[in-house]
Amino acid sequence: MHDFDTSRRQVLKGSAAAMAIGAIGSLGALQSRQAQAHGRGPRHGDPVQLEPVPSPYGPLQPVADLTTGLPLLQLPQGFSYRSFGWTGDMMADGQPCPSNHDGMAVVRAYTQGHPRRGRGRGRPHGAELVLVRNHERGATTPIQAAGMYDTGDLGGGQRAGGGTTNLFWRDGQWQEMEASLGGTLVNCAGGPTPWGTWLSCEEIKTNASSSEGKKHGYVFEVHPETERTSGRPLVGLGRFSHEAVAVDPRTGIVYLTEDDRNKAGLYRFIPNDRFGRHGSLENGGRLQAARVRRKPNADLTVANIGDSYWLEWVDIQEPDMDSIAAPAGFPDIGSGDTLSGPFAQAWAEGCLRMSRGEGIWYAHGQMFIVDTATGVDSQGRPGRGEGAVWVLDLYSQRLKALFVSGNPLAGNNPDNITVSPRGGVVLCEDGGSSPDNYGPGARLLGLTRRGESFYLCKNNVELTDSQIAGADKVVAEGDYRSNEFAGACWDPHGRTMFVNIQTPGITFAITGPWARGGL
Secondary structure, eight states: OOOOOHHHHHHHHHHHHHHHHHHHHTHHHHHHHHHHTTTOOOOTTOSSBOSOOOOTTOOEEEEOOTTTOOOOEEEETTOEEEEEOOTTOBOTTSSBOOSOEEEEEEEEEEOTTOOOTTTOSOOOOOSEEEEEEEEOOOBSSOOOOSEEOOOSOOSTTOOBOEEEEEEEEETTEEEEEEEEEEEESOEEEEEEOTTSOEEEEEBOOOOOOOTTSOOOOOEEEEOSSGGGOOOOBOGGGOSSBEEEEEEOTTTOOEEEEEOSTTOBOEEEEEESOOSOOTTGGGGOEEEEEEEETTOTTOBOSSOOTTOEEEEEEEEOSOTTOOOEEOOTTOSSOOTTOEEOHHHHHHHHTTOOBBSOEEEEEEETTEEEEEETTOSBOTTOOBTOSSOEEEEEETTTTEEEEEEEBSSTTTOSOEEEEEEOTTSOEEEEESOOOOOBTTBSSOEEEEEOTTSOEEEEEEEOOEEOHHHHHHTTOOOOOEEOTTSOEEEEEEOTTSSEEEEEETTTTEEEEEESOGGGGTO
């Protein structure tokens, strides 16, 4: 653990305990207002949404994959898709495709006649997209990549098995994939940069070091040309249970979410180097945490549609500080729980807490931010609800709740988020346990302009051994319908949406009449 003097520890503990009292005070009122909505249908202006609105694209139905012929997804009429990059498929670098597909984005578009430096395998230079895909893997067989961070022993002979793969899509067809980052842990989400790279986040909070003396819980930059990925951590962006990042292209400021139940801050990183290029974030900067103006330790674990707060930002002095024991009096926390080093510092300065900060996406001067567990559960416990979407206006720094689910039918723990070139919001569900009139399984949700959810797609992956053999795949037989969607993203023109199902690990390219329904 870092040297952390006794007096400063007392400041953290004392201020956190005192401020927690005020944070709990408003929780009862929030819960009361939320309970008033129980049993009512969805109406604009309700505190929470209880049911989906009808989809502008029409009802869902099973649709056969154009690659394997299997009915892997339920989609509206007129939509089609191609699967690719299944777990175990052979990659161009000779390795089997890693498992646990997660966050993803299109990071670069090459056009006809544009030579791709460093690739040099004689492929044609047609219109091509490069996607980077995370693999949320723990201690397991490592991914071998040009960019390797930690090859040390994590204990018991285990190695860091997370990382990223780069996928190539050209002229409406999948081409190939190859490893780009290895030696990392639990690469959950991340985000694209305006300069055409991917920031991959480790979703892990630990003070442990490998046999190489390396710790985990960092952000890494991944280049579309795999051999240019360094594997160096961006230490200045903090060490905590990262979920996702998004960059404001106007200022170069990086916004970050933390996924640590009821101990999650909202952060931003102000880089010293504002030129915005590959490697520029390695030149350091200031990590800051969000604080609600005139409301110390504001509690956002329970919310209603339309709730709004004005944010200010506080410097985090030690972004790489170890986790510490939760101070006495910290709300909604069990014995032995810890706060990440950055969050402990933020809380001591009166910063806000969320339940589980997950997806974040930039669009049109705003950050769309997902808290996957906003609300209360059946026992009235905060931060264990169905989730919410917040919108942060980057000019005014006003944070407002756009969507709050009060029922699994309206939204079952949304996670990753994306915004189309037309401004349409898509959410990847993580819950997966909510049956509806289309049967069991996780969903992709769309949001209307008023922030009301509707069903866009449903996981329909249920595989037999004979189907797997016929498709020439190596995944296990099973019903995967409850497994989460992740990594939804669009091509630059909004014609194709790409998305993953984490297990058994499949990537999809979905096309159809997107403009018809506003997405």
